[in-house]
Amino acid sequence: MPTQKLLKVWTDKQIAQMHNAIFVAEHRLAELDWFSDEELARTLDAHPRQDLGVNTMGTDPARRQDWQEGNAGDLDGRTLLEVTKHGRLWLNLRRVIDHHPQYRRIVNQLYGELELACGCGPISGRSANLLISAPEAIVYYHVDCPANMLWHIRGTKRVWAYPLESGILSAATIEAVLCGEKSEEIEYRPELDQYAVVVDLEPGQMITWPQHTPHRVVNTGGLNVSLSTEHMTRRTLRKNNVYLANRHFRRMLGGGFASTQIDGLVPAVKELAIRVARRLPLVAPVPPRGFKYPVTFQVDPDAPHGVRRIEAPAATPPSASGTMPIAVAMSDAHDFNVPTMG
Numbered sequence: 001m002p003t004q005k006l007l008k009v010w011t012d013k014q015i016a017q018m019h020n021a022i023f024v025a026e027h028r029l030a031e032l033d034w035f036s037d038e039e040l041a042r043t044l045d046a047h048p049r050q051d052l053g054v055n056t057m058g059t060d061p062a063r064r065q066d067w068q069e070g071n072a073g074d075l076d077g078r079t080l081l082e083v084t085k086h087g088r089l090w091l092n093l094r095r096v097i098d099h100h101p102q103y104r105r106i107v108n109q110l111y112g113e114l115e116l117a118c119g120c121g122p123i124s125g126r127s128a129n130l131l132i133s134a135p136e137a138i139v140y141y142h143v144d145c146p147a148n149m150l151w152h153i154r155g156t157k158r159v160w161a162y163p164l165e166s167g168i169l170s171a172a173t174i175e176a177v178l179c180g181e182k183s184e185e186i187e188y189r190p191e192l193d194q195y196a197v198v199v200d201l202e203p204g205q206m207i208t209w210p211q212h213t214p215h216r217v218v219n220t221g222g223l224n225v226s227l228s229t230e231h232m233t234r235r236t237l238r239k240n241n242v243y244l245a246n247r248h249f250r251r252m253l254g255g256g257f258a259s260t261q262i263d264g265l266v267p268a269v270k271e272l273a274i275r276v277a278r279r280l281p282l283v284a285p286v287p288p289r290g291f292k293y294p295v296t297f298q299v300d301p302d303a304p305h306g307v308r309r310i311e312a313p314a315a316t317p318p319s320a321s322g323t324m325p326i327a328v329a330m331s332d333a334h335d336f337n338v339p340t341m342g
């Protein structure tokens with residue numbers, strides 16, 4: 001357990017911006033001994049395979065259909081790590097705080113320091129995934145439902161974050177994402193990059209942004225290792241519930257329900273109403289649905305990019321609109337991410 005603080009030189013000005021702007025700060029995770037090849041291999045070996053995501057992808061950020069789910073087979077951690085270094089893989093060790101006590105301690109220390117620093121009250125719904133990805137891996141344009149933070153530890157990556165003030169993400173899109181439905185509006189187009197804040201992330205830096213900020217990532221060098229944490233606060237929960245209440249009651253009652261304000265009496269009533277509605281079978285919204293990719297490749301150290309194609313199984317369950325849900329599909333923290341709204 002580290003004896004010193006993990007947040008490094010966070011100024012009051014930075015802390016004030018944390019939930020309101022695209023925010024980069026420094027941390028000390030990269031100084032721990034846990035992220036050497038040997039330790040990563042050990043963690044991979046100890047990690048339950050059902051919570052190990054293995055993906056590959058193309059090179060064009062506009063072709064997210066190239067994102068593919070794979071199978072690690074019986075390869076050990078050291079081999080997986082070597083293939084990732086030289087291939088085109090993205091490994092997602094999901095729920096590390098549930099599976100590895102040392103990660104639970106460190107994530108809780110991070111959040112404890114965050115609670116003290118920002119004075120934002122208890123931060124609940126904590127989860128963390130360890131991401132290990134190839135030197136040229138990419139994560140396609142997407143939006144996440146909870147608040148999330150990317151704590152970068154090894155390698156370098158370029159992050160594009162698209163400020164919500166740019167208006168490129170409509171309320172209808174956010175509502176659809178929260179429901180796990182496909183929404184064409186969030187499809188990436190290169191011209192959206194004119195709105196992006198671009199950050200070259202180095203080991204020892206973290207990045208976060210206001211909830212629902214769309215983003216994408218391109219690795220730029222070396223084996224990349226990051227810890228992705230997600231959490232909910234009263235405000236992030238309220239925000240999601242307001243969007244879902246707007247959608248539900250607009251469909252049920254027609255008109256109105258457009259405001260996405262989260263402060264004040266009306267948003268509080270909206271949140272209460274949607275929470276009550278979920279418990280009443282006759283008026284309950286359809287629960288969010290997850291999406292699971294078909295497994296289309298096997299990790300193979302001898303195959304190009306470490307990827308050996310296999311026969312795709314039967315088609316995956318479609319979403320309500322018959323197409324791929326976005327947040328669920330592309331979250332860099334989960335590949336099966338149905339948000340809990342309380």
Ligand SMILES: [Fe+2]
Pocket residue numbers: 142143144148215330331332333
């Ligand atoms: Fe993300």
